[in-house]
């Protein structure tokens with residue numbers, strides 16, 4: 023149906039822009055599910071690069087450098103915006119023009135997507151769905167802009183006498199004064215009058231912008247995640263220059279219900295401040311080291327992988343772990359020794375702190391002497407034989423045996439400022455946690471579970487104990503506050519991991535209390551004094567109550 027032109031040119035252009043935005047937002051959302059390379063703007067940009075003569079490419083790289091991709095995508099978007107505005111202006115006359123323009127968009131987008139190497143038919147889905155959404159938005163917005171001038175034009179509006187001419191005054195929008203000459207008079211279209219309604223158009227536009235924005239943001243999030251997952255699984259890990267010694271045969275007592283010596287990546291506790299897990303592309307990742315150094319550097323992921331890698335078993339522990347709590351895990355890490363990198367940059371003698379920052383802005387203050395005293399403090403890239411899981415810091419995190427995670431284990435680390443504790447403060451320090459966080463010796467009863475009911479007779483009591491970088495020398499168990507008895511200790515590869523222990527208990531019927539305490543390799547036994555996690559780690563003996571039947 024031919025609709026008479028009551029919508030001004032600016033409004034048509036706006037409608038076109040917003041409909042184009044909806045098309046792209048929805049396309050990006052779908053591309054987030056299908057694969058970020060199927061987003062038509064990226065595909066068109068890539069196709070453009072492929073078709074570009076070498077001299078132009080060189081010109082772009084020379085003039086825009088690392089930003090050449092951004093400039094390219096920006097250029098594609100600018101051209102799209104212009105076309106979208108024109109489509110909007112044309113669609114004022116006839117919805118068909120709008121669909122034809124969008125269809126053209128779609129064809130170009132689909133062609134670009136499908137000519138990518140390895141493309142399949144589903145890859146056209148983001149463009150197709152985007153075009154449909156854009157067309158729908160275009161139609162809706164146009165209909166909002168040009169309302170039939172008959173009766174139901176909204177609350178508080180005088181009805182239009184049927185078939186009669188409407189004066190601008192009779193269609194005044196509430197709250198606005200008498201309309202000036204810029205408001206086009208209603209015209210007649212096939213006996214049906216239409217009028218331009220700016221307010222209805224603008225609320226529609228706001229809705230369209232919201233749809234486009236949400237689609238783009240969610241789509242980018244999903245797409246970023248997909249891309250990083252793909253990059254992660256593609257990675258080939260170099261072999262360690264300094265492999266960990268094979269685990270002693272008796273490191274894992276293999277008792278049902280006891281934490282395995284190695285915590286599987288998927289079972290590893292996770293603690294961080296990230297609402298959305300940072301998605302860091304290893305190709306873009308850089309670690310900048312600066313501050314009190316002689317030679318500031320920027321290290322790329324490839325630089326890191328080319329260095330000699332050290333493999334090491336280290337148990338991580340969180341300062342917020344309650345006595346007996348779950349926030350501890352043990353893994354085999356692969357990474358570059360932090361001390362080696364720091365030696366190269368030349369640390370000034372007055373420095374005593376490494377202030378590391380993650381991709382999402384978390385900061386962490388690590389005592390420099392701990393990192394450089396010879397222990398396996400690593401820029402870790404792998405965990406238990408695979409690239410770091412994204413939620414555990416991919417592509418690079420710190421691991422420092424002997425320090426709680428909040429002062430050492432920065433995930434997604436991108437920046438290290440060599441500084442002083444009296445000059446800088448990390449994320450948790452002003453929030454009531456100690457500036458330095460050496461791990462306190464702890465032991466935990468994994469079985470029997472608290473509140474369990476077990477049959478009388480020989481019962482296995484077992485758990486783990488840790489005193490990272492000092493080592494656990496003894497674990498004792500007592501029942502009903504009686505004599506302390508030595509538990510049997512599992513083997514360990516070194517002082518940096520937890521140590522499994524077990525104790526055979528001849529259980530008699532009734533209610534019982536089991537307690538555990540560990541002694542470290544310096545002969546220091548865990549204090550009985552109970553303390554909460556804040557400000558520097560919980561203390562006390564893990565106590566489990568159970569019933570024997």
Ligand SMILES: Nc1nc2c(c(=O)[nH]1)N[C@H]1C(S)=C(S)[C@@H](COP(=O)(O)O)O[C@H]1N2
Nearest residue numbers: 291292293294295340380384427428431433
């Ligand atoms: N970027 C970043 N890294 C971080 C944190 C954080 O909030 N953000 N939390 C730290 C804390 S408190 C701990 S205990 C460890 C936990 O590491 P995991 O989640 O791999 O077990 O990460 C540390 N690294």
Ligand SMILES: [Mo]
Nearest residue numbers: 340341427428
């Ligand atoms: Mo933590």
